[in-house]
Amino acid sequence: MSRLNQKWLLWIVAFWLVCLHVGFAAASDRMQEGAVPWVQWLLDGIRSIEGIDVCGEPVPLANPEVRERFEREMLLMLGDPAQVVLWLKRGARYFPEIESTLAERRLPSDLKFIPIIESAFLPHAGSSKGAVGHWQFISETGKRHGLNITADVDERRNPVAATRAALDYLTALYREFGAWSLAAAAYNMGEEGLRTEIFLQDCRDFYQLHLPQETQRYVLRLAAAKAILTRPERFGFVLKPEDLYPPLATQQVKIELDQPVSVLLMARAARTSYKTIRDLNPEIRGYVLPSGFYSLTLPPEGAAGFPERLKTMRMQAEGSAGTIHVVQKGETLSGIARKYGIPVKALAILNRFDMNKTLVPGERIRLSPTVEPTSIR
Secondary structure, three states: OOHHHHHHHHHHHHHHHHHHHHHHHHHHHHHHHHHHHHHHHHHHHHHOOOOOEEOOEEOOOOOHHHHHHHHHHHHHHHOOHHHHHHHHHHHHHHHHHHHHHHHHHOOOHHHHHHHHHHHOOOOOOEOOOOOEOOOOEOHHHHHHOOOOEOOOEEHHHOHHHHHHHHHHHHHHHHHHHOOHHHHHHHHHHOHHHHHHHHHHHOOOOHHHOOOOHHHHHHHHHHHHHHHHHHOHHHHOOOOOHHHOOOOOOOEEEEEEEOOOEEHHHHHHHOOOOHHHHHHHOOOEOOOEEOOEEEEEEEOHHHHOOHHHHHHHHHHHHHOOOOOEEEOOOOOOHHHHHHHHOOOHHHHHHHHOOOOOOOOOOOOEEEOOOOOOHHHHO
16 A cells, blocks of 8 residues: 555544544533433422422521421422322312312412322322321321211212311311411321420421421422422423313212112213212212212213102112022022122122121022112011
8 A cells, every 4th residue: 555545544544533532522412411401400490499388387498407308308209200290180180179168268278289298189099007088087087077987988088078177177277286387297197296296395386396207298298299389380390281180070969868879870870880980989988878968979961860860760670570589598609699690709799798608598689789788678
């Protein structure tokens, strides 16, 4: 190879090495630019919050320890963007009803964020301590504030009933403790526990009280949820109206049942499905609604004339042939199930029997989910 050709070859190699170096450097810069904005977005978001209040009470962010606690909650929430998106979507469905009730009672609108941090607006959410529903009532507290909680009905799961009870409870707590931060803390840990800590520590400032970790985080989580959900676009959450879950189109129908009624029969009277009745009325826990007074949530198309249709269908179901089996000597639940082609578990559920129950001759067994339990006696 001539010296001229070698010289040109060296120039070409050098040129390509320079290009590769520049390319790698640019790629590295792009990788860094792709990572830094996400982290910077988080940092800019929490830095932008210079002051925030909960129910009109300022959160003392000038206190470094409080600021650190607040930023922890902000970062944990923003670090789970899918959950924040779900909060925004579900909030569009449930916030209007809560806001209306808060306005009627002249209570702080920030209380609407409690079900967000308690349950993420999931009516069947439950805790290891037995708390249930949007507002996470334990059974004893729920009953104390007027909720019907039995094996058949659990109003902790009903958003409207639970909201009423929760606001009754929070109002009572505010009257006792004199600050919404303390009322929220008592809601989380129980009023007796908070009374004890206030007495032993001789302090009535939530931010200066040494409380259980969950409770120390509670009001700061409330503040963080408010900061994010009141201005979500600041943190990159820009949802269109069609992205949100609208309030469900329903009507309330008040009805008094003089005897237990099949939920499936109610669904047919409401011109809808069993699933829809259970979804719209999450407080219903089984296949039969006991006697009593109820406010049912129904689809609009099935609300008008519902009581009359239900009455007619109940009468027709009671007179239907082949819906009751009278137990003969030696018969078993599994044998009767095979005879009629019904799953034995379904037969046990319909009649509220144990799977291993010994049947008594003359006992009447329901064979259809639309038959009234009282009609088999």
